[in-house]
Amino acid sequence: MRAPIRVMIVDDSAIVRQVASAAIAAQPDMEVIATAADPLFAMDKMRRQWPDVIVLDIEMPRMDGLTFLRKLMAERPTPVVICSSLVDRGARASVDALAAGALSLVSKPKVGVKQFLQDESDSLVAAVRAAAGARLRPRLQAAAPRPKLTLDSLPRGPSMAPTSDRTRVVAIGTSTGGTQALEAVLTALPEEVPGIVVVQHMPSGFTDMFARRLDGLSSIRVREAKHGDRVEAGLALIAPGGRHLQLTRDGRGYFVGVVDGPLINRHKPSVDVLFRSVARMAGSNALGIIMTGMGDDGALGLKEMHNAGAATIAEAEETCVVFGMPKEAIQRGAVDNVLPLHDIAASLVSWSRAPLRQA
Template sequence: MRSRPIRVMIVDDSAIVRQVASEAINAQPDMTVLATAVDPLFAIDKMRKEWPDVVVLDIEMPRMDGLTFLRKLMAERPTPVVICSTLVESGAKASFEALSAGAVGLVTKPKFGLKQFLQDESDSLVAAVRAAASARLRPAKAARAPEVVPRPKLTLDDLPRGPRLARNGERSRIVAIGTSTGGTLALEAVLTALPEDVPGMVVVQHMPAGFTEMFARRLNGLCRIQVREACHGDRVEPGLALIAPGGRHMQVARDANGYFVGVVDGPLINRHKPSVDVLFRSVARVAGGNALGIIMTGMGDDGALGLKEMREAGAATIAESEETCVVFGMPREAILRGAAGSVLPLHDISGGLLAWSHGREG
């Protein structure tokens, strides 16, 4: 248990953001706003006097932009950072650069109607700050975004040995992945290591509405597999990963031609939409032992019960180990519930997936 409140610094050139965010944070018994600053240079001066536990950071600011400040912070004294970004393409692109540079959370703000929006979405901000306070940061070098260049093809010697599946066997298999805080980098690490012939994948990453399309496009440019934001009715195909849209649940169904996804509205489940539990439970129902479930870094317990249902239905299941999790929440709950057939560090999860897909569950 934390012996004192989470000390938060808010760095944003908008007075409305500073005011409303401060009110939301100070209303929590386990949080307090240590200071606010209109830009990073003022923030640096204040941080020299007292260092915060979490920084809520805007991207577009005068004198020094948030991305430059974040990189400086991660190089000199790594500190959990939650990005507060406008939902425009330039803001979304910079936000993913920030996540690759070490930021652990992302909340969105509109260009208009800002005060009412922030008041309505204050729970999301508070949850992001609380998750960030629990984060274990990786070294700055490991957090840098990789160059977007074509990756070399895997050879047969690079793949686990095992019987190859017939094409109909490949289509009968499906991989479901769920993750949250720290998950953007975790997903990047797993998906960029996969060859084009892996079984189809369905993914829930807790992320605000509007950012998942940009996230999917970014991954698509880094991976050998195809990655895109899911649309209602999309087919789950080998070599394709479908990312659940922010603000919508994603479920898997099956017909004579294979798996397809339903993208639907609905209430928050475990405080999230999309919810990992919603995805995992649907996969347990329609795929059973033909599925692999993977749960990775994130705060809370979303996905733990769904992963258990998958395992009870005969699916192989993997939880990320504590040693590599940014936040060891969701995997921990899955392990405690007996949902994890294997517990693997992040760097071994893609290998476990490949071993399973080639007929050798690991």
């Protein structure tokens, strides 16, 4: 028998602590080791027993959740699930929490909290279980997988004929832990880099503010992609939550399509969808990068990029929050270089200045 996931709930609402505790305690693989009305009480209890996962509110007395989260990540990084009424579409607090190291967000309303948490307890439990896997410890046995659509379920479509245009493009895919990983890479790039297209698994409503935040931190421009945007040097386009991102091309250059469609690998946007389009449209003019994330989204698409002559990079296990997506890509033979996060930006720049390989 493996030890249950030890969970601490930090929320100033007694009702939230009660309902969330009941939902978690009902799981055979979880236990609530403590609850606290604010982070100061939490820190006192954590000195006696450290949790595997913390469920954390943002608005609390004495110390707010974001301050506590930043302190925690600086001193002893621990998986955190934010459960807050501030987790609204486009809410700045949500993006700040992800940037500070939170692994997932669960929204709760300002009224009717008890009924809402009872109805949505499965979402909270799933978030806690996923967060518990985001560290190098023995994993719990996964639940039986649900049927999913994969990239093979979509038509491949025709590839574009080779072009004399040697314009380069970079495609990046990431998931759990990817908000921090993307920040590390994009903020380290100079302005003179090829156009970048990005899929970060993120719910609808959050990507615009996330892109704006990165834009303010980076030398390159960063924005949420819109259908028909041109892929330009010094610009990173991030797929909007809830839509797939695809690379297209005509005589003028590269553009992006922002399209609806089914979940692929249980995600929309899907890294596989982006990478396949880059393989078809850019071939050996492209660089594919897959970073931290749970599951296998992007592995098959990166293999198609590799087969089309693109250069490919996977983030090394030592720096991944979750070594899932990179591991799958490596195992499929899709990766040229495995690099720690702090070396990826420099490798991107070196690739952009070196002669292109031939497909």
